[in-house]
Amino acid sequence: MKKTFATIVAAAIAAASPAAADLVFPSLSYRTGPYAPNGIPYADGFADYMTLLNERDGGVGGEMIQVPECETAYNTEKGVECYESTKGMGSLAYNPLSTGITYQLIPKVSQDGIPLYTPGYGRTSAANGKVFEWVFNYPANYWDGASVAIKYLLDQNGGDLSGKKIALVYHNSAYGKEPIRTLQELSKKHGFELIELPVDHPGQEQKSQWLQIRRDRPDNVLMWGWGVMNAVAIQEAVNIRYPMENFIGIWWSGSENDVKPAGDGANGYKAIAFHGSGMDYPVYEDLKKYVLDAGKAAGDGSNAGTVLYSRGMYAAMVLTEAARKAQEISGNSAITAAEMREGLEALELTEERLTELGLPGFAQPIKSTCEDHGGPGSAMIQQWDAAAGAWMNVSDYIEADAEVLDPLIAEDSAAYAAENNIAERCN
Amino acid sequence: MIYREAGDFKTSYAIDSQTFSIRFDRWAYYVLLVVAFGVIPFLINDYWANAVFVPFLIYSIAAIGLNILVGYCGQVSLGTGGFMAVGAYACYKLMTAFPEVSILIHVLLAGGVTAGVGVLFGLPSLRIKGFYLAVATLAAQFFLVWLFNKVPWFYNYSATGQISAPERTVLGHAVTGPATTAPAKYLFCLTILFGLAWLARNLTRGTVGRKWMAIRDMDIAAEIIGVNPLTTKLSAFAVSSFFVGVAGALFFSVYLGAVEVTEAFGIQKSFLILFMVIIGGLGSIFGSFAGAAFLVLLPVLLKNLLVGQLGWATDLAAHIELMIVGGLIVLFLIVEPHGLAQLWRVAKEKLRLWPFPH
Numbered sequence: 100m101k102k103t104f105a106t107i108v109a110a111a112i113a114a115a116s117p118a119a120a121d122l123v124f125p126s127l128s129y130r131t132g133p134y135a136p137n138g139i140p141y142a143d144g145f146a147d148y149m150t151l152l153n154e155r156d157g158g159v160g161g162e163m164i165q166v167p168e169c170e171t172a173y174n175t176e177k178g179v180e181c182y183e184s185t186k187g188m189g190s191l192a193y194n195p196l197s198t199g200i201t202y203q204l205i206p207k208v209s210q211d212g213i214p215l216y217t218p219g220y221g222r223t224s225a226a227n228g229k230v231f232e233w234v235f236n237y238p239a240n241y242w243d244g245a246s247v248a249i250k251y252l253l254d255q256n257g258g259d260l261s262g263k264k265i266a267l268v269y270h271n272s273a274y275g276k277e278p279i280r281t282l283q284e285l286s287k288k289h290g291f292e293l294i295e296l297p298v299d300h301p302g303q304e305q306k307s308q309w310l311q312i313r314r315d316r317p318d319n320v321l322m323w324g325w326g327v328m329n330a331v332a333i334q335e336a337v338n339i340r341y342p343m344e345n346f347i348g349i350w351w352s353g354s355e356n357d358v359k360p361a362g363d364g365a366n367g368y369k370a371i372a373f374h375g376s377g378m379d380y381p382v383y384e385d386l387k388k389y390v391l392d393a394g395k396a397a398g399d400g401s402n403a404g405t406v407l408y409s410r411g412m413y414a415a416m417v418l419t420e421a422a423r424k425a426q427e428i429s430g431n432s433a434i435t436a437a438e439m440r441e442g443l444e445a446l447e448l449t450e451e452r453l454t455e456l457g458l459p460g461f462a463q464p465i466k467s468t469c470e471d472h473g474g475p476g477s478a479m480i481q482q483w484d485a486a487a488g489a490w491m492n493v494s495d496y497i498e499a500d501a502e503v504l505d506p507l508i509a510e511d512s513a514a515y516a517a518e519n520n521i522a523e524r525c526n
Numbered sequence: 527m528i529y530r531e532a533g534d535f536k537t538s539y540a541i542d543s544q545t546f547s548i549r550f551d552r553w554a555y556y557v558l559l560v561v562a563f564g565v566i567p568f569l570i571n572d573y574w575a576n577a578v579f580v581p582f583l584i585y586s587i588a589a590i591g592l593n594i595l596v597g598y599c600g601q602v603s604l605g606t607g608g609f610m611a612v613g614a615y616a617c618y619k620l621m622t623a624f625p626e627v628s629i630l631i632h633v634l635l636a637g638g639v640t641a642g643v644g645v646l647f648g649l650p651s652l653r654i655k656g657f658y659l660a661v662a663t664l665a666a667q668f669f670l671v672w673l674f675n676k677v678p679w680f681y682n683y684s685a686t687g688q689i690s691a692p693e694r695t696v697l698g699h700a701v702t703g704p705a706t707t708a709p710a711k712y713l714f715c716l717t718i719l720f721g722l723a724w725l726a727r728n729l730t731r732g733t734v735g736r737k738w739m740a741i742r743d744m745d746i747a748a749e750i751i752g753v754n755p756l757t758t759k760l761s762a763f764a765v766s767s768f769f770v771g772v773a774g775a776l777f778f779s780v781y782l783g784a785v786e787v788t789e790a791f792g793i794q795k796s797f798l799i800l801f802m803v804i805i806g807g808l809g810s811i812f813g814s815f816a817g818a819a820f821l822v823l824l825p826v827l828l829k830n831l832l833v834g835q836l837g838w839a840t841d842l843a844a845h846i847e848l849m850i851v852g853g854l855i856v857l858f859l860i861v862e863p864h865g866l867a868q869l870w871r872v873a874k875e876k877l878r879l880w881p882f883p884h
C-alpha cells in the first residue's frame with residue numbers, strides 16, 4: 100500500500116515541475132478559509148501582472164515567467180509543504196503573504212539561498228540588510244505603519260497627543276503583535292495612553308473588545324486586522340456608533356472587502372496605504388487588452404483595481420523589476436536565485452520607471468542598498484467614501500519616525516543575529 | 527496459505543506471548559523496520575521529509591498518546607492541542623535555558639513536564655465522566671493556549687510571541703534549525719516514535735494496560751475487583767500526556783522550527799488528533815498509525831493529484847479535497863465503525879482462512 104502511494108506522489112510531483120529555464124515566482128496564496136476574502140484579490144493581482152508581462156512583452160528579458168500557485172489557507176503547516184514542494188522548481192523569490200509563514204521561512208530561505216520578499220508584512224527588523232541577507236521588505240513595514248498613524252494623529256491634534264487614549268485592536272498572532280513595541284515607545288515619547296485589545300483567530304467574535312472600547316472611549320482606535328476580522332471590527336464600530344474618522348486601520352485592514360459589508364456606516368473609515376489603487380493607471384489598458392478581456396485572468400477579473408489586487412500587482416511589479424536588474428547585473432537572462440538577490444539588493448525604482456510601466460504616482464520610489472532592505476518607509480492615509488465606493492487619499496506620504504524606529508530595528512535584528520550566529524555584512 | 531499459525535510452534539512462554547504471533551506478521555514487521563531505518567534515510571529529500579514523513583511520524587506519536595487515554599482508558603479528551611503546546615513551550619524553554627544539554631533529553635523532559643500538567647488536568651476525571659470530562663479538558667485547551675499567549679516569560683519576551691528553535695545537534699548532526707538535513711530530521715523522529723510505540727504496545731498488554739481497559743469497560747466493576755481508579759486514571763493521563771508532549775516538542779522544534787500558539791496548537795489540532803484516533807480505531811496501536819496516515823497523507827496525496835496531476839485551480843482542489851476527505855471519513859465510519867484497525871483485523875481473519883473460506 101505504501102509503495103503504490105509513494106509512486107503516485109512521486110509521479111504527481113514530477114508532473115508538477117515546470118520547465119527549468121523560466122523565471123519561477125511561486126505564489127503561496129490562499130483562496131480558501133477565513134482569510135480568503137483578502138487572499139484572493141492579492142493572488143489575482145500577482146498572477147495577472149505576470150500574465151500581462153508574458154502576453155505583452157514575452158516575459159522579462161526574453162524569459163517567460165511561471166507562477167505556480169500553492170494553497171496555504173494562511174496555515175503555517177501547509178505553508179511549509181508549499182515551500183518544500185516549490186523550491187525545487189528553480190524558484191527565484193517567495194512572497195507568502197503571511198507573517199506567520201514568513202517567520203517560518205526566514206531561516207529556511209537563508210539556508211537554501213532563495214530571496215524572500217515581504218512588502219508591508221513579515222518580520223519588521225528584516226529591513227536591516229546587514230543581518231537579513233535574503234529577506235527584503237521594502238517599501239514599508241509594520242513599525243513604519245504604526246509610526247505613520249501616530250504622526251498623522253499628531254498632525255490632526257495640533258502636534259500634541261499627551262493625555263489622549265489610543266486603542267489598538269489587533270489580531271492575536273505574530274502579525275498583530277508586531278506594532279505593539281513601537282506603539283509603546285511612541286506612547287512614552289508623545290505621552291498618550293495605549294490600550295491593547297487582542298482578537299483571537301479568526302476574529303469573528305469581538306463583542307467584548309468593542310464593549311471595552313465603548314466603556315473606555317479612546318480618542319482613536321488603530322487596527323491590525325486581517326481576513327474576516329476587519330469586516331467584523333468595522334461592523335462592531337458602527338454598532339457602538341464609534342466615530343469612523345477616528346478609526347484607522349493598517350494597510351491590511353483597508354480593502355474594499357473590509358468596509359463594504361458595513362455599508363454606509365463605514366463611511367469615513369481610514370486606512371494607511373503605501374501605494375495607490377483604482378483603475379486610473381495606464382497599465383490597466385494593457386491589462387484589460389491582454390489579460391482580463393482575453394480570458395486569461397487568474398480569478399474572475401472582478402477584483403481588478405481593488406486595494407489588495409493593486410498590492411499583489413505591486414509585489415509582482417517589484418519582483419519583475421528586480422529580476423530585470425538581476426539580468427542586467429549578471430548579463431544572462433536565465434538568472435538564478437542568488438542573482439535574483441543581487442537584483443533585489445540593487446533595485447532602484449524611480450518615478451520615471453513607474454511612469455514607463457504605466458503606473459505613474461502608484462508608489463514611492465525605492466532605492467535598495469546592502470544595508471537597507473526596508474525602503475523609504477513612508478505611507479499615506481486614505482479614507483473610505485461609501486457613497487462613491489472608493490478610497491480617497493486624505494494625506495500625502497508621511498515619513499515614519501526614524502528616531503524611534505532605527506534603534507528598535509537595530510535591537511531586534513541584533514537579537515536575531517545573536518540567536519543564529521550571524522555576522523553582520525556590508526562592512 | 528502463508529498467513530497462518532499452523533506450523534509455528536511455540537516452545538516457551540516468551541515466544542507464546544510475543545506481539546506478532548504469526549510468522550508472516552513478524553517478517554513483515556522486520557522488513558518494515560529495515561526499510562524505515564535502513565532504506566528510506568538514503569532516499570529521502572526535503573519535500574518527502576517535511577511534507578510527508580516527519581508530520582506523519584509526529585502525528586503518530588500524538589495519536590498513540592491520545593489513544594492510550596481515549597481508546598484504552600476511556601477518558602475523552604479535547605485538550606490534546608493544549609498539551610502539545612505545553613510540550614512545545616517546555617522544549618523551547620529548556621532548549622534556550624540549557625543549550626549544552628542534548629535535544630533528545632529536552633524532548634523527553636518536555637514530555638515529562640506535559641505529563642505533570644496532564645495529571646493536573648486529569649484530576650477532574652475522578653469525579654466526572656464522558657461528555658462532561660470532554661468539556662473539562664476543553665477548558666484545559668483554551669486555558670493553556672491563553673496562558674502561552676498571555677505570559678511573555680514562556681516565549682522569552684520576543685516581540686511577536688513566536689517561539690523559534692535554535693540549532694541543536696545529536697551526534698554531530700543538526701536535528702533542529704534550518705541546517706537540518708532531511709535524513710537527520712526523519713531518523714530523529716523515527717527513533718523516538720519507535721521507542722515510544724514499543725513502550726505503548728508493551729504497556730497496554732501488561733498490568734497497567736489491563737487496568738486501563740478495566741476502567742474503560744466498567745469502572746465500578748473494576749473498582750470492585752481491586753483496580754484503584756485514582757492511580758489508574760491518573761497514570762493514563764500521565765502516560766498519554768507524555769506522548770502528546772513529546773509530539774508537541776518535536777512538532778515545534780524539528781518539524782516547523784517556529785510556532786505561534788493559537789495557530790499551531792488551537793482547538794483544530796485537538797479535533798484532528800481525536801479524529802485520527804477514532805478513524806484509526808480506538809484501543810489499537812496500529813489504528814493510531816493508520817489514522818495519522820489517513821489524515822496527514824491523504825490531503826497531501828489529493829493535493830498533488832488534483833493540482834499537480836490534473837492541473838485544477840488551487841481553490842477548487844482545496845475545497846474538493848475537504849469534501850473527499852470528509853466523505854471518506856463518513857464512509858469509513860458507516861462501513862466499519864471500529865475504524866481502520868478493525869478493517870485490518872477482519873482482513874487478517876479472512877487471510878487466515880484463504881484460500882478455503884468454508
